[in-house]
Amino acid sequence: xxNNLKSPxxxxxxxxxxxxxxxxVFTSAIVALPPAHMAQAEAIAGLDASxxxxxxxxxxxxxxxxxxxxxxxxxxxxxxxxxxxxxQLPPGLKDFFNQFPQFxxxxxxxxxxxxxxxxxxxxxxxxxxxxTNNHVVADADSVKVKFQNGxxxxxxxxxxxxxxxxxxxxxxxxxxxxxxxxxTTEAKVGDYVMAVGNxxxxxxxxxxxxxxxxxxxxxxxxYDDFLQIDASINKGNSGGPTFNLDGDVIxxxxxxxxxxxxxxxIGFAIPAATALNVIESLKTNHKVTRGWxxxxxxxxxxxxxxxxxxDGTKGALISDLTERSPALKAGLKAGDxxxxxxxxxxxxxRDLAKVIGKVSPGTDVKLxxxxxxxxxxxxxxxxxxxxxxxKMANADQGDAAxxxxxxxxxxxxxxxxxxxxxxxxxxxxxxxxAQTILKEGDTILKVAGSEVTDQAxxxxxxxxxxxxxxxxxxxxAQGQSFVTLGKAKG
Numbered sequence: 001x002x003n004n005l006k007s008p009x010x011x012x013x014x015x016x017x018x019x020x021x022x023x024x025v026f027t028s029a030i031v032a033l034p035p036a037h038m039a040q041a042e043a044i045a046g047l048d049a050s051x052x053x054x055x056x057x058x059x060x061x062x063x064x065x066x067x068x069x070x071x072x073x074x075x076x077x078x079x080x081x082x083x084x085x086x087x088q089l090p091p092g093l094k095d096f097f098n099q100f101p102q103f104x105x106x107x108x109x110x111x112x113x114x115x116x117x118x119x120x121x122x123x124x125x126x127x128x129x130x131x132t133n134n135h136v137v138a139d140a141d142s143v144k145v146k147f148q149n150g151x152x153x154x155x156x157x158x159x160x161x162x163x164x165x166x167x168x169x170x171x172x173x174x175x176x177x178x179x180x181x182x183x184t185t186e187a188k189v190g191d192y193v194m195a196v197g198n199x200x201x202x203x204x205x206x207x208x209x210x211x212x213x214x215x216x217x218x219x220x221x222x223y224d225d226f227l228q229i230d231a232s233i234n235k236g237n238s239g240g241p242t243f244n245l246d247g248d249v250i251x252x253x254x255x256x257x258x259x260x261x262x263x264x265x266i267g268f269a270i271p272a273a274t275a276l277n278v279i280e281s282l283k284t285n286h287k288v289t290r291g292w293x294x295x296x297x298x299x300x301x302x303x304x305x306x307x308x309x310x311d312g313t314k315g316a317l318i319s320d321l322t323e324r325s326p327a328l329k330a331g332l333k334a335g336d337x338x339x340x341x342x343x344x345x346x347x348x349x350r351d352l353a354k355v356i357g358k359v360s361p362g363t364d365v366k367l368x369x370x371x372x373x374x375x376x377x378x379x380x381x382x383x384x385x386x387x388x389x390x391k392m393a394n395a396d397q398g399d400a401a402x403x404x405x406x407x408x409x410x411x412x413x414x415x416x417x418x419x420x421x422x423x424x425x426x427x428x429x430x431x432x433x434a435q436t437i438l439k440e441g442d443t444i445l446k447v448a449g450s451e452v453t454d455q456a457x458x459x460x461x462x463x464x465x466x467x468x469x470x471x472x473x474x475x476x477a478q479g480q481s482f483v484t485l486g487k488a489k490g
Contacts, residue, residue, distance in 0.1 A: 003384070053194055059205055062178040063123045065145040065238060066198040067132050067155075067169070071115040072141045110238060120197035120240030121169065122249065123179040124279065128171030130277055132239030133254050134160040145171060148204045152371050159282035163290075165254050166275060167239075168282040176458075180241065182272040183248035185387070187211055187227060193357075195231040195253060197240030207232040211250075216268060217350060225354060226268040227251045231265035242269050242367045244330020251275075277358070291359035291382035297349040298478050301338060303484035307448075307471040308337065309373035315339040316352040319473070320480035330380040333371065334473060334480065335449065342370035356382065372449070409433055409470070409485050413444065415454045421445040421475065422452055432486040438474060446473035 014484025025246065075204045081105055119136030123129070130145055137143055137157050146152045155169040170176065187193075194208045209231030216226040229242060231252050242251040281288045297316040306311050315337040341355050342365050361384040369376050410431020413422040423442040427434050444452060447461035448470050464487060468486045 017371055038233065041190065048406040049289075053206070053208060056194060056243065056245065056247055057196075060180055060241075060243055061148050061196065061206075063180045064196045064241060065121050065123065065130060065147055066201075066203065067119040067121045067130075067136055067150075068144040069119070069137055069140045070142045070239040071117055072139050082199035114438075118198055118201045118236055119238045120145040120236065120253070122196075122239075122241040123171075123177050124182075125179050127177045128155075128175075130155060130157070130171060130486060131241075131252060131275065131281065132167050132169060133252065134162050134165045134167045135254075138162075138240045143169060145169065149430065153158075156171055159286040160286075161278050161282065162286045163288070164270060164274060164278050166252065166278050166282070168272065181245055181248050182276045183246070183250045184272075185212070185244075185248075186273075187244065187250040189214060191250075192245055192400050193229055193231055193250060194245075195229065195233060195240060195242045197233070197237035197253060199232075199236045201236055212266075214271075225271060225274060226255070227271055229267050229269055230265040231267065232263040232265070234263050237267075248272075249275075251378055251444050261276060277312060289361055290357040291351075291361055291363060292326065292385040293333065293356050293380060294327045294384060296320040296322075297338075297352060299349050301484070303469055304471065304482055306483055307469050308335070308370070310337060310370055313346070315346050315370070316349040316361040317482060319482055326380050326383045330378055332367070332369070332378060332380070335371075335446075335482075337368060337370040338367050340366075342366055357385075410436075413435070413455075413458070414445055419453045420451075422454065422458060436483050436485070437476065438483060439476065441477075443475040444472050445475055447471075483487065 020435075057131055082297045117136065119132055121130045121132035121136070124131050137160065140157060143155045143157060145151055145155050154172045156172060158168040158170050160167040189211050191211045192208065193211060194206060196204060196206050199205050209229055210232050211227055213228040216228050227242075227250070229251070231242065233256050238386045240253045241249040242253060244250045249273050252275050253267060253269050255268040256263060257266040278288055295318045298319050300308075300310060300313045300315050300317050302313055304310075304317060308317075318327070318332060318334055318336045318338065320334055321332060338352055339372055340346060341352070346352050346355065356365070359382055361382055363383050364379055367378050367380055369378060410428030410433040411424055412426035414425055416423050417419075424438060424440055424442045424444065427438060427440060444458075446452065450457070450461040452461055472483045472485060473481050474481055
């Protein structure tokens with residue numbers, strides 16, 4: 001758990017108990033699933049959330065299941081850290097199970113040579129397809145699903161997608177099962193919702209609340225687009241559905257923000273629109289394939305927009321490209337700002353990842369870019385997202401003989417060994433540069449849009465920049481990024 005609050009995104013990521021929610025984020029087309037024997041026979045017209053939700057519960061509860069997972073030997077060491085693991089329980093719950101041992105039998109245990117985990121899920125079709133979280137069934141040797149009426153069935157893992165933390169199961173057996181549908185209407189902030197799941201292995205539990213926010217990025221991956229809900233979500237709720245008042249699934253519960261491990265009213269659910277496309281791809285192909293551009297991107301800040309002569313901060317700035325990538329083949333360059341994909345406005349770097357991820361590999365896309373202050377359109381044929389992180393097009397750079405310092409900006413540099421860029425050897429702690437991401441050992445590749453190799457080329461680039469802020473392209477341990485520096489001193 002992180003206690004450092006300097007970086008909100010990293011702090012949220014550190015406090016998120018995504019893996020603890022289980023008991024131990026494409027194609028753009030929307031495909032309808034088979035209609036038959038829906039758990040809700042009809043929409044619950046006029047349901048008032050200020051009154052009893054029992055009619056809604058009666059409609060949807062038959063389709064909600066507990067997911068019981070037998071873990072493989074390699075997961076044994078981590079089984080106790082999952083949802084509901086005995087040592088992870090708050091003292092109050094330990095006391096509860098001591099008083100009511102009949103519930104303790106539903107908790108995960110850790111037998112010799114393996115382990116057990118519990119989570120939640122829901123049936124999405126009459127023939128027994130079940131949706132849950134990837135982290136619920138990861139490392140599973142076997143999976144069972146248990147309905148609220150006590151019926152239990154073996155299930156097979158059809159496919160998983162770690163990037164969205166979704167998994168699709170199939171119940172073994174030929175009978176027809178009650179099921180629910182994904183919502184086809186967009187969830188809005190303030191909408192009443194009801195969450196159903198298997199918290200702490202207790203079985204079917206219902207909580208209600210509202211959608212608190214949309215589009216949350218919790219650091220889970222490049223496709224983060226979570227709904228935030230305030231209905232109580234706890235360990236064991238992972239993979240469980242959140243319903244609207246019509247009885248349709250608007251999200252799949254996957255993570256919570258919690259300093260204690262229990263609910264504090266900040267839960268995160270994968271939106272139905274995202275889940276439906278992923279699940280259909282898993283059902284058809286047993287995996288998810290996404291379009292791949294092959295660029296490293298960053299947000300456009302106000303300072304960067306000013307130095308690049310951009311009209312506002314919308315768009316995604318390319319800081320680097322990967323080797324043999326579709327983007328490199330199409331002629332994209334570091335410093336280009338992507339503002340549209342096929343006439344879809346790109347708001348920021350996260351938005352680009354989500355838009356490209358929804359396009360099938362092999363598809364041609366038209367990218368509207370800004371390069372050197374001028375608008376251009378470049379057509380790129382998307383590749384397939386690789387399983388492993390590809391190598392960036394710019395190779396690592398070494399050291400060489402020292403050169404004169406850039407004291408006016410609080411930086412001292414020396415040329416890189418292969419003549420590409422200058423390495424930062426010292427940063428004045430009182431300078432503006434010290435307030436940026438720059439660190440000693442980073443390599444400055446470009447100054448004001450010009451490649452630099454030594455002090456002379458740096459001086460020439462600074463002359464071109466004049467009195468304006470200076471944009472640097474810097475290679476760090478994490479990759480390439482653009483950094484703006486204020487006016488030079490003196």
